[in-house]
Amino acid sequence: MIRLENITKYYPSKLGKQYIFKDLSFDIPSGHNIGILGSNGAGKSTLFRLLAGSEYPNKGHIISNLSLSWPVALTTGIHPQMTGRENTRFIGRVNGIANIEEYERRVIKFAELGEKFDLPVKSYSSGMRPRLAFACSIAIDFDVYLIDEVTSVGDAKFRKKAKEALLERSEKASVIMVSHEMDEIRHFCDSAIVLHNGELTFYNDLEQGIAQYQAL
């Protein structure tokens, strides 16, 4: 379970503080693959970054005993001038992987970049970068993977593979994802959180959540 306690989060702007959440308390249940639904600017990515510890709320705490991944977006932590291998090693070191070589092999196997793995990431096609980013995260055993629109850019084969990899781990791990494509959400998730006006609502049944979201 991930517990949000009295979270207040705003961004300063020319028009004063833009509140995303005001005094929000919420428990995100574990054991579900959750899709986060909300319109543009509702704060999906902010919620994500708060959960991952990439950003901190202005007030309140996030408490969890689970190991969460970083928010895996298209290019998080990937430097375009470094090769795929160097990026992988960087991410491995930062996350404290015991055996970097083994981790590298897992990423190579999953990302299927061939010899491009040893070329700078800037030479990759737009479908290959997210493959690397996703592989780097799935190759580490987290309890919860936070995935931000990464799987939607890959081809059918990559999506199938991503799904299988997540299913394989689904007994121990779950996924929280953000996507605007309902097919994508249906593909990976079984329940939903709808984010509207700074309030979160959990729906155990995904279809119910999607219906609610589309009615907004």
Next chain:
Amino acid sequence: MTTVLKRNKWEIWRDVVFALFAREIRTGFNDKLGLGWAVINPILFIFVLSYLRSKLAGAETHTLPTFTFMAIGILFIQSFLRALGSSARAIGKNKALFAFRQVQPLSAVFAGALFEILVKIFVIISIVILMYFMGMELQISNPLLFLACFFLLWIFAVALGLLFGIAEMFVKEVAKVRELLTRPMFFISGTFFSLQDIPREYWHFLDWNPVLHAIELTRYSVHSSYGNEGVSLSYLCGAVLVFSFLSLSIYHISWKQAISR
């Protein structure tokens, strides 16, 4: 299965600094000259300037060989400015990496500063070797004072850089102010002159500056006959202590908000 190590705070910090350091080296020098340029560039600059000055101004400046006098001045002001700039820029530059909760701004600042000081150590070694082969006088009367000044100045620059770096995350115009403020440092820190060249009644315009103290003390450490009038090691230490404490305190209370904007 990949095992994730259970690390304590210090081990995480060490791993992250190492990873950032490797990244810095890898991404900062992507052309054919590579890492070598980071060392060769300051050597050429210091060498040419010091050599010209020693040809123009005579062999000795206040009993110190003019070459040594100039080399110390330029080397120290450069190491101050570079460490300050790199520490101040490190937070903004690595912002994307704070997505990994293990990576904290202080690690990025420290990795950048570590790189700068290693480069400067290589520069010092190379210049000493060059001086040896050119048959210049190589002796030092107080090596400990030399090292103390070198490292104190570095800590001072990093503390100041951290302060600016944090402020720049809140108000990005501070970066412009920093550039404006550091520009005259080259001229008021005794790089080209000694405090002894200035009439005593004007010293108070210059001797508030810890960098001037560091440079003059270093020259004194090489030749004790150079004299250390008007500068003091305890003033330098005091400035370093005050600024380190100040910037670490401000960092401690504000880093979470600084990267959450």
